């Protein structure tokens with residue numbers, strides 16, 4: 001049996017729509033143990049529902065495993081002759097580092113040059129989410145987004161830049177509060193320096 005989040009539809013969760021009850025119950029069992037191991041009274045009022053909340057939150061944050069990002073792009077592919085750069089910049093990224101299961105948060109900038117087909121702009125952001133909502137490293141996230149767009153749309157080129165702050169580097173460990181990690185991956189026409197520079201200039205420019 002499955003149940004929905006507080007009986008509400010959550011748009012970001014449409015691909016699996018409901019939490020799996022068996023998984024949720026198992027996660028709850030383990031998170032209750034985690035609370036106890038951390039020295040907490042898992043029965044006290046404030047924590048009583050915490051295992052359930054965390055079980056749902058973790059399934060939400062890893063829902064990307066149940067989504068096929070290629071299908072997102074294919075669901076809105078339109079024949080179009082436009083052969084210039086399309087850039088969707090400043091896409092919020094909320095992901096979790098696979099080493100510490102702590103968040104890394106930042107922005108993705110994605111560009112492609114169509115070759116017969118364009119895709120819905122929102123689908124680019126959805127692809128970013130589908131890969132971000134997994135346990136990740138920033139480098140793999142960057143490359144997966146690029147590969148997905150490249151393999152699905154067969155464009156003339158794809159470029160992805162991600163800038164992010166890793167909580168595992170600020171809240172703990174080396175405790176650097178202001179360091180930003182930038183990763184990038186390019187293919188096709190973006191291997192040309194002038195094209196790549198145009199992309200970098202456009203994502204750096206203040207717009208609107």
Ligand SMILES: Nc1nc2c(ncn2[C@@H]2O[C@H](COP(=O)(O)OP(=O)(O)OP(=O)(O)O)[C@@H](O)[C@H]2O)c(=O)[nH]1
Nearest residue numbers: 097098099100136137138139166168169172173174
């Ligand atoms: N390359 C890469 N490293 C990451 C990412 N997220 C976290 N890390 C790093 O993963 C590394 C794991 O290193 P370990 O030495 O095994 O773990 P640790 O002892 O917790 O390391 P510290 O964070 O230095 O305390 C750390 O250097 C993290 O900064 C990421 O997206 N990409």
Ligand SMILES: [Zn+2]
Nearest residue numbers: 097099100168
């Ligand atoms: Zn980490």
